[in-house]
Amino acid sequence: xxxxxxxxxxxxxxxxxxxxxxxxxxxxxxxxxxxxxxxxxxxxxxxxxxxxxxxxxxxxxxxxxxxxxxxxxxxxxxxxxxxxxxxxxxxxxxxxxxxxxxxxxxxxxxxxxxxxxxxxxxxxxxxxxxxxxxxxxxxxxxxxxxxxxxxxxxxxxxxxxxxxxxxxxxxxxxxxxxxxxxxxxxxxxxxxxxxxxxxxxxxxxxxxxxxxxxxxxxxxxxxxxxxxxxxxxxxxxxxxxxxxxxxxxxxxxxxxxxxxxxxxxxxxxxxxxxxxxxxxxxxxxxxxxxxxxxxxxxxxxxxxxxxxxxxxxxxxxxx
Amino acid sequence: xxxxxxxxxxxxxxxxxxxxxxxxxxxxxxxxxxxxxxxxxxxxxxxxxxxxxxxxxxxxxxxxxxxxxxxxxxxxxxxxxxxxxxxxxxxxxxxxxxxxxxxxxxxxxxxxxxxxxxxxxxxxxxxxxxxxxxxxxxxxxxxxxxxxxxxxxxxxxxxxxxxxxxxxxxxxxxxxxxxxxxxxxxxxxxxxxxxxxxxxxxxxxxxxxxxxxxxxxxxxxxxxxxxxxxxxxxxxxxxxxxxxxxxxxxxxxxxxxxxxxxxxxxxxxxxxxxxxxxxxxxxxxxxxxxxxxxxxxxxxxxxxxxxxxxxxxx
Numbered sequence: 183x184x185x186x187x188x189x190x191x192x193x194x195x196x197x198x199x200x201x202x203x204x205x206x207x208x209x210x211x212x213x214x215x216x217x218x219x220x221x222x223x224x225x226x227x228x229x230x231x232x233x234x235x236x237x238x239x240x241x242x243x244x245x246x247x248x249x250x251x252x253x254x255x256x257x258x259x260x261x262x263x264x265x266x267x268x269x270x271x272x273x274x275x276x277x278x279x280x281x282x283x284x285x286x287x288x289x290x291x292x293x294x295x296x297x298x299x300x301x302x303x304x305x306x307x308x309x310x311x312x313x314x315x316x317x318x319x320x321x322x323x324x325x326x327x328x329x330x331x332x333x334x335x336x337x338x339x340x341x342x343x344x345x346x347x348x349x350x351x352x353x354x355x356x357x358x359x360x361x362x363x364x365x366x367x368x369x370x371x372x373x374x375x376x377x378x379x380x381x382x383x384x385x386x387x388x389x390x391x392x393x394x395x396x397x398x399x400x401x402x403x404x405x406x407x408x409x410x411x412x413x414x415x416x417x418x419x420x421x422x423x424x425x426x427x428x429x430x431x432x433x434x435x436x437x438x439x440x441x442x443x444x445x446x447x448x449x450x451x452x453x454x455x456x457x458x459x460x461x462x463x464x465x466x467x468x469x470x471x472x473x474x475x476x477x478x479x480x481x482x483x484x485x486x487x488x489x490x491x492x493x494x495x496x497x498x499x500x501x
Numbered sequence: 502x503x504x505x506x507x508x509x510x511x512x513x514x515x516x517x518x519x520x521x522x523x524x525x526x527x528x529x530x531x532x533x534x535x536x537x538x539x540x541x542x543x544x545x546x547x548x549x550x551x552x553x554x555x556x557x558x559x560x561x562x563x564x565x566x567x568x569x570x571x572x573x574x575x576x577x578x579x580x581x582x583x584x585x586x587x588x589x590x591x592x593x594x595x596x597x598x599x600x601x602x603x604x605x606x607x608x609x610x611x612x613x614x615x616x617x618x619x620x621x622x623x624x625x626x627x628x629x630x631x632x633x634x635x636x637x638x639x640x641x642x643x644x645x646x647x648x649x650x651x652x653x654x655x656x657x658x659x660x661x662x663x664x665x666x667x668x669x670x671x672x673x674x675x676x677x678x679x680x681x682x683x684x685x686x687x688x689x690x691x692x693x694x695x696x697x698x699x700x701x702x703x704x705x706x707x708x709x710x711x712x713x714x715x716x717x718x719x720x721x722x723x724x725x726x727x728x729x730x731x732x733x734x735x736x737x738x739x740x741x742x743x744x745x746x747x748x749x750x751x752x753x754x755x756x757x758x759x760x761x762x763x764x765x766x767x768x769x770x771x772x773x774x775x776x777x778x779x780x781x782x783x784x785x786x787x788x789x790x791x792x793x794x795x796x797x798x799x800x801x802x803x804x805x806x807x808x809x810x811x812x813x814x815x
Contacts, residue, residue, distance in 0.1 A: 282710060333809065333810050
């Protein structure tokens, strides 16, 4: 059973310099009770993907093809009102920046009761639920925390409050958009353990976006590698990390500081940069930077199946 | 909040004291002998000397200032020249009219400006947004006395919908409100534009904030996001601007009171200057200064009440 199934999703932004094809034929699945990681460098379309799922694309953006099936309904065909009803109770999100994620002038308690407005509970019950959830994310003295404002908490605590808000409604899907990037290393580990623990208790699926390969390897069962708005490789974390088949994935793993086998002064990088998405090449999007480029790469690459569930969008995959 | 209130109050007292010092220096530096001015050209030297002693002008300057300072804080601003009545009493009689005028201008410009600004921000780039933008600049550009004269000509003289002059029958609240409409339009019209532009600009900034994205991601209704989550923050710079803008509104109140022949502090100062009634001018200016500082204090306290970060930063 899959919670979210994205099939050939395309997203286009109209800009002054022409249409920008931000996501091209993105397909992957988030099975029930599983944690799926999305990894890729900045500008690879991770944020656009989240916004498309949440129905929060900027005014100049639109889903120009494909479907996003969530519990049997295509999210791209829902009305704004139906989408608003799904966000929060069904699809919850934790964003990257804990400093700015909470409203600075509304008390934590008020923000936590406000998001329960569809629940039909009394105010006392809503507050009770908020306290219970704050206790689960280990906020000290949760009753008093309700009356306090976000600036009175530390960054790690704010992120835990944001997680509490997201999971309070027991959503079917949690989208975690680089939730640990802004935190220091010890807090990062604690936050990930907390997420793992709550995910197991609540039984939701998680779409975990990060550019931190170590975190993805630690936390996720499946991984989706994105480059320039395309899914270049996906499979189980073991498949993708142990035997990467797309040259981009290979290079990305090579660049991970944690994987350096010898002491080095210079970390490897991938030469070149992400192409202009207003003029996508007809062939492989990674070809200009690829170390295994061949003449065939100027034609559109297929989603080659490597193994069961392991696919790579590349001509050069040799099974 | 108590700490914040007390510190703001202390600052207000300090500002008023400094304003008193400046005002006193200006009176002191005006050439001429106040006693001679008060008594007129036919007074003898002895009469002038007697008055100088009575007014305390024979004292050293710091004693004069100290007396002025202490008396002013106790509400004694001296007596005016023409009728010899206490200045504070004369000014306080006129003050309610000016307060009503400013309050009227402020209420309707806020009531119109804030929704217009929000609307323009939410519908950014639309025809409505551009229309609000153009109209805002237009009403800001027109001086309030021009608005006053045209409002008087159109609505009072030609159409005869509203009364032209005066403040209405004392005791008849309805009549007084009717008399307030045209002058408060004159005082407030430019402010609709200022407020709409300010609110639009800060709303656009706040709507881009991460926490608004979070609020949307939690499926909160658009209206709640706009009016509770965004406006509470976007309104803060506008409140501060309004506090400072009271000064400008007080000066447009002078024009409105003259054009509509309304009683008020502005008209009082105008008449006092024409008759060289210096104690009255000084007193009225001082009362106006206190009013200005008080309104800014209120603005600060409102900002403090709305923004927990401001409260705890002190």
